[in-house]
Amino acid sequence: MDRAIRALIGEGEFTAFVAVTKELVEESRLIHGTFPTATAALGRALTLVGLMGLNLKGREKVSIQILSEGPIREIYAQGDPEGNVRGFIRWPDVDLPPTSDGKLNVEGALGRRGMLYVLRDFGYGEPYMGMIPLKSGGIATDLAYYFTISEGIPSAVAAGVLVGKKGEVLGAGGFIVQPLPGTSENRIQALEENIKKMPQISRQVAEGATPEDILQMIAQGLGAVVLAHKQLQYRCSCSRERAERALLSLGEAELIDMIDRDGGAEVKCEFCGRKYQFSRADLELILSRIKTRGN
Template sequence: MKDYVIRAVAAGGEVRAFACTTRNLVEEARLHHDSLPVATAALGRLLSAGSMMGIMMKGEEDKLTLQIKGDGPIGGVVVTADSKARVKGYVLNPEVDIPLKAEGKLDVGKAIGNGELTIIRDLGLKEPYVGRTSLITGEIAEDLTYYFASSEQVPSVVALGVLVDRDYSVRRAGGFIIQLMPGAGDETIDAIEKKIPMVTSVTQMLDEDMTPEEILTFILEDLGIEITDKVETSFLCDCNKERVEQVLLSIGEKELRGLYEEAKPVELCCQFCGKKYEFMPEEIGELLKSGK
């Protein structure tokens, strides 16, 4: 199955919903970062959220950044998305390996720990919109649910799942977001509250070969669901040498001069996709001149 995101409305517009299947793009991310399962799951969950939240934005140039910083061994996860559901992301420590939870699940919460979730929406205005909340469990879906409720005042149900196979490849990935729009009636709220406990786990639904359409229909069928959009989603890194130069400049003039004086080529990797960029000593010299 190709990766895609769907958008839907229900209850005459009182509810909006998104669902995605992202197995291929999460597998691509895993290969870029050579991540172990718990880091693959953390990154995959945030990438799935990014693809759905990406299409919530309307402008062609709009950009979304989801940033998790935690005191657990993973350290942090960063994902960016655009309004066409093109996503990229990385985990600070992809090689983290911690014991499974009692029920045999990957312990993403422990790997992330306590910390903060920051969401930056660059909608082409003077200042980007920045929202920040504390992490609730570090499991990401719960943290986003809390973020939507407290920072954006949008009551939401967020479910994200990544299933990693024995050979560490990604078997399934995806999720859904269901949101109540302002003015949603009690009957609508009741209908959703009744249905959510019947949703076992999104990972299990995906593993039973349920499509995003089937998952949302299962939850919202009593509310007259209408699927309004289907968008392909993919891992896409738009890095180039100029952007990597900025990273090199950000280390500071003294360090940069040190590199220049070593008179050796410097290789830098893109954090998002691992692509290598080489800088010759004379290029570093040019950067030193221009960076002042």
């Protein structure tokens, strides 16, 4: 079972969010048919947005979107306070040779020419959007840079995915750690040293590490208290009603053309691959609603 924890490190000096996400990243791979490098890229984004969701309440949602000039082109991941995550990748068949240290080359697949966007939807009013240019293309480093530059919160961010010889996900997880105001430089340096000494998160998870195990490595010598647990899962919120609203947004001319040319429509969810079929009669009913709304 994939889980995340929220904790305090030290004497309330740092907040920490730690997750194991092997199962949801594997489910994402199966849904999208991703090749290893693309699996790792989307898996990192899903892990991090799941961690960010731990800070949400009610109907709030948070999304990460990356648009780049690398071969992947686009990644989108969304999380909510219930531990649900979903996402998509523009080109799932991207797979590059590994880096010199044997890791999946996510940085090469995304590249450094592009933008990272963070969208916070509070469930009312206009969503808040922050953005930064990509710094590394590794996603975790880029998100850490975003927190520092756009939200003024220095952060340690890590996410990793270990893929097997057949493309299956062997391990996945990540963390976000942020100092609270007033934390001394000595304590920050101690935490940074702990993080530098840590082995790869994805490999730890593949060997059976839990979120609590990873937290103890991060907080070695500082102490930590777990405040909350949350189960994480890949779950899409699409529905036939949402698919219908998408057709409504096309407008009268395009719907008429769709009825005349195809006699129906199929709407496929980018997040989960579910398909919704609309007959000629369905489209004509939607068209009548548009005409009624226009009168």
